[in-house]
Amino acid sequence: MPTMSSLPATPPSPLTIGALAKQTGVKIPTIRYYESIGLLPEAPRTDSNRRTYDGGSVRRLRFIRHARELGFEVEAIRQLLAMADDPGQPCRDADLLARTHLAEIESRIARLEALRDEVRRMVEGCAQDQVRSCHVIEVLADHTHCLHDRH
Amino acid sequence: MPTMSSLPATPPSPLTIGALAKQTGVKIPTIRYYESIGLLPEAPRTDSNRRTYDGGSVRRLRFIRHARELGFEVEAIRQLLAMADDPGQPCRDADLLARTHLAEIESRIARLEALRDEVRRMVEGCAQDQVRSCHVIEVLADHTHCLHDRH
DNA sequence: TCTTGATCCTCCAGTCACTGGAGGATCTAG
DNA sequence: CTAGATCCTCCAGTGACTGGAGGATCAAGA
DSSP states (O other), X not given: OOOOOOOSSXXXXXXXXXXXXXXXXXXXXXXXXXXXXTSSOOOOBOTTSOBOBOHHHHHHHHHHHHHXXXXXXXXXXXXXXXXXXXXXXXXXXXXXXXXXXXXXXXXXXXXXXXXXXXXXXXXXXXXXXXXXXXXXXXXXXXXXXXXXXXX | OOOOOOOSSOOOOOBOHHHHHHHHTOOHHHHHHHHHTTSSOOOOXXXXXXXXXXXXXXXXXXXXXXXXXXXXXXXXXXXXXHHHTSTTSBXXXXXXXXXXXXXHHHHHHHHHHHHHHHHHHHHHHOOSSBGGGOHHHHHHHOGGGOXXXXX
């Protein structure tokens, strides 16, 4: 028997950009955009100039999408991808990148929590009456109402 | 005695755009931008075409800045300003706006916390060794490592 | 009075990370 | 064979600013 092909796995036929979009949840123009800024390599084309992708593309695009969802900026992703493309390197850089990012996330959470408390106080103070006595307007008009000064 | 002027209060001389910027912490181009999109009214000009402002401008710009810092979008601020300009109206709208915004903030916090946990796990799992065994890269490459699926 | 430097003006282009439309070519199914 | 789906490129728009070019005007000191 030649090969044990045609197991229930997906056949390795090249993917269209639409199929890649479906598999990754990334919109087609966004995929083209990622190629244009060099996050994705230039996709090989068919005779009729259509981009083709494979499993590697799916993985790479998922990597990108996932990093974006985690809030990494494109430049950071570019660095992470370069590192991922070059295993065997010490990963101190990736680690530092992630740590920096973690600190950034924690600070964002803190600021959002302060903000939430403030808006909550605003909403709870509203007498549902008239703008004249509305805390929402008042608090926004006068920063001194705030509990925090560092948002 | 004519008037009890020159108390230690600020004199009501018109402000330049630079002074307004200093008093509010909003950059000069941003002030002009707010005017251009109609958040601030067109400022009266001097003979030599320079914008002039007064205490009302300071209050209005502080309102805008504060609302922006709280995460309100310009369109929401436009509505809030319209309400603030028209006291005596029922404030249900402002209240609804703020409540909607509060829900939005809470959801952002939740997503950021999930994200933080994930990045934290990434960082803590890093063996400081090589990319080959680096959790940062691994987690980013494969979404199934995540505790959460809704970030 | 002159001059220097600060401040102001308008207009336009760039930022980031996409998103969408126009206009046209090509593929696929019935 | 045809209709509709999908693809291509190019370009412009989003939101909320930010910054620079090139030029006018102001305030203060020598």
